[in-house]
Amino acid sequence: MDKPSKIAGRVLIVPKHNIDTDMIFHNAHLAITDIKQMGRHTFTSLDGFKDFPEKARPGDILVSGGNFGCGSSRQQAVDCFASLGVRLVVAESFGAIYKRNAINSAFPILTFPGILGAGVSEGDEVEFDLRTGEAFNRTKNASLGKGQPFSGVQWEIYQAGNLFEYGRRAGEEG
Amino acid sequence: MGKTTIEKIFSLRSRDAVAPGSIIWLDLDVRSARDFGGANVVKNFRAHYGDAPVADPHRTVFTFDCQVPANTIPYANNQMTCRLFAEGQGMRVFDVDAGIGSHVTIDNRLAVPGDTVVGTDSHLNILGAAGIFGQGMGDVDIAFAFKTGRTWFEVPRSMRIELTGRLKAPATAKDAVLALLGMLGSDGALDRSVDFTGDGASALTLDERITVSSMVTEMAGIIGFFPVDGETAEFYGGRDLPAIAPDPDARYERTVTLDLGTVVPSVARPGSPSDVVPVREAAGRKVHSVFIGSCTNGRFSDLHVAAGILKGKRVAPGVMLKVVPSTRGVWQKLLESGDLQTLFEAGAIVSQAGCGGCASGQLGMTGKGEVQVSTSNRNFKGKQGDGDTYLASPATAAWAALTGVLTEPKE
Ligand code: SF4
Numbered sequence: 001m002d003k004p005s006k007i008a009g010r011v012l013i014v015p016k017h018n019i020d021t022d023m024i025f026h027n028a029h030l031a032i033t034d035i036k037q038m039g040r041h042t043f044t045s046l047d048g049f050k051d052f053p054e055k056a057r058p059g060d061i062l063v064s065g066g067n068f069g070c071g072s073s074r075q076q077a078v079d080c081f082a083s084l085g086v087r088l089v090v091a092e093s094f095g096a097i098y099k100r101n102a103i104n105s106a107f108p109i110l111t112f113p114g115i116l117g118a119g120v121s122e123g124d125e126v127e128f129d130l131r132t133g134e135a136f137n138r139t140k141n142a143s144l145g146k147g148q149p150f151s152g153v154q155w156e157i158y159q160a161g162n163l164f165e166y167g168r169r170a171g172e173e174g
Numbered sequence: 175m176g177k178t179t180i181e182k183i184f185s186l187r188s189r190d191a192v193a194p195g196s197i198i199w200l201d202l203d204v205r206s207a208r209d210f211g212g213a214n215v216v217k218n219f220r221a222h223y224g225d226a227p228v229a230d231p232h233r234t235v236f237t238f239d240c241q242v243p244a245n246t247i248p249y250a251n252n253q254m255t256c257r258l259f260a261e262g263q264g265m266r267v268f269d270v271d272a273g274i275g276s277h278v279t280i281d282n283r284l285a286v287p288g289d290t291v292v293g294t295d296s297h298l299n300i301l302g303a304a305g306i307f308g309q310g311m312g313d314v315d316i317a318f319a320f321k322t323g324r325t326w327f328e329v330p331r332s333m334r335i336e337l338t339g340r341l342k343a344p345a346t347a348k349d350a351v352l353a354l355l356g357m358l359g360s361d362g363a364l365d366r367s368v369d370f371t372g373d374g375a376s377a378l379t380l381d382e383r384i385t386v387s388s389m390v391t392e393m394a395g396i397i398g399f400f401p402v403d404g405e406t407a408e409f410y411g412g413r414d415l416p417a418i419a420p421d422p423d424a425r426y427e428r429t430v431t432l433d434l435g436t437v438v439p440s441v442a443r444p445g446s447p448s449d450v451v452p453v454r455e456a457a458g459r460k461v462h463s464v465f466i467g468s469c470t471n472g473r474f475s476d477l478h479v480a481a482g483i484l485k486g487k488r489v490a491p492g493v494m495l496k497v498v499p500s501t502r503g504v505w506q507k508l509l510e511s512g513d514l515q516t517l518f519e520a521g522a523i524v525s526q527a528g529c530g531g532c533a534s535g536q537l538g539m540t541g542k543g544e545v546q547v548s549t550s551n552r553n554f555k556g557k558q559g560d561g562d563t564y565l566a567s568p569a570t571a572a573w574a575a576l577t578g579v580l581t582e583p584k585e
Contacts, residue, residue, distance in 0.1 A: 020554050022556060022557050030210050031249055045556050066361060070360070070361075071552070072296045073294055073295065073310040073312050074210075074312070075211075075214060075312040075313045078312070096365050096396055097296055097310055097312065100311060100312065100315060101312035104312065104315050105312075105314050151197070153197050162314065164223075164314075
């Protein structure tokens with residue numbers, strides 16, 4: 001059965017641009033390979049947001065600024081959110097490698113130019129539609145406009161569960 | 175319609191129609207993983223493919239460069255995971271003595287112009303300097319590439335950076351790319367493939383091209399290509415190389431021009447590679463430590479410039495100078511040219527080839543209040559410790575070491 005196109009949850013906001021992968025998941029913890037251990041290091045070197053792992057609850061949605069996840073290719077910077085149960089990351093734009101890492105591990109991310117100024121406050125309950133890019137603030141009962149819908153590949157990998165499964169379905173096992 | 179460089183290379187390596195924005199399957203000539211990321215690649219590979227063979231084991235490689243040799247138990251374990259996997263698969267390992275993976279790939283001619291290379295290093299796009307498509311990816315991506323020898327890719331849009339004129343000493347290629355970062359900002363090439371064109375681009379040496387291409391990552395670009403020309407051919411020993419250069423009528427979304435003749439010695443101030451000012455505006459700032467090396471400025475020509483400045487002199491009292499060659503080959507040239515002796519006598523700590531001084535931990539970190547001048551490519555807060563890091567050219571770094579303050583290099 002297809003995963004639903006809509007994701008709703010409580011929003012946590014990190015209102016900054018150019019958050020690099022060291023700020024998300026510092027290189028001091030790179031030797032960690034167990035996803036369960038990753039969550040508690042999320043943002044722990046980003047001033048003002050070091051308490052993120054305590055604050056985040058399963059089902060939350062993270063909203064952030066432009067060029068989110070620029071920097072290194074570390075997968076941990078995506079996996080740490082999955083580890084905390086964060087269901088979706090919405091940002092004004094993403095670093096290219098970060099975007100691939102998220103797409104390939106079927107972790108939903110949505111590119112949404114202007115989201116920081118679109119009328120969403122920390123703690124609001126917001127619904128995002130991955131297929132259309134639309135966002136609706138349930139707490140304020142207002143539309144937040146439209147981000148970029150999932151691309152075809154992104155949707156298919158998301159449905160398949162990961163790149164490997166998608167590759168199998170696409171006959172790309174090599 | 176004419177093709178940009180990335181469209182050319184992708185057309186050679188894909189059966190799909192190549193146009194900006196389209197998603198294609200791309201054949202990969204080389205697949206690599208470093209010690210960081212490598213163990214996760216192996217873990218993903220085993221979980222999804224068990225004991226199945228990797229695609230062409232001769233061109234599926236490990237390159238260890240982050241912690242060489244391993245200085246923590248987890249890193250040692252990760253490297254062993256890779257070595258044992260490689261042994262079982264018959265893969266090549268460029269082990270802890272080899273140097274920075276991207277440079278090892280170029281210097282060992284593992285890839286030639288027109289080839290496609292992926293690996294777990296976000297600066298693998300350095301290969302664009304030699305007309306090779308290189309791309310850093312995460313460990314899920316690379317595990318898939320190890321197995322299938324292919325990957326999906328969204329064809330990026332292209333922009334052109336036209337370089338005119340010639341660099342005027344003491345300005346260097348590093349100053350030129352810092353100038354571009356200052357002009358374009360940290361997302362100035364976001365998701366774009368960059369073609370460096372113009373007579374200024376052609377006049378740069380391969381080492382200088384590497385320096386420039388290496389920092390396209392800091393502009394959030396996918397890759398920066400230099401045309402394959404006589405300079406490239408010479409490096410490849412006169413081998414017949416495919417003509418990898420943009421068509422004259424290639425379509426670019428944007429063109430920016432930089433007259434290399436206007437470039438002055440510059441630094442990126444602590445916190446952001448795009449916060450760039452001329453050295454003279456920051457001159458006099460006290461410096462505690464200097465790092466010369468990295469994939470951006472760890473070539474022999476880079477270290478040779480620094481040695482020339484330091485010859486017969488000593489670094490200022492209290493200044494720590496760290497020098498890290500990018501590869502074992504560079505180490506050897508240091509030794510043979512006498513530069514090693516020069517650097518040693520000047521008071522430098524010369525370390526094992528690799529990412530030391532840039533990647534965390536291998537060659538020390540900065541402490542609170544420490545001001546570091548680094549020839550690397552990133553100075554985000556916290557990346558190299560609690561101190562403040564300025565990015566600069568090897569010449570500016572050597573002058574800082576000599577004088578103990580930020581100083582405009584002299585010719
Ligand atoms: S020198 Fe630094 S930026 Fe370059 S590959 Fe090594 S760790 Fe990455």
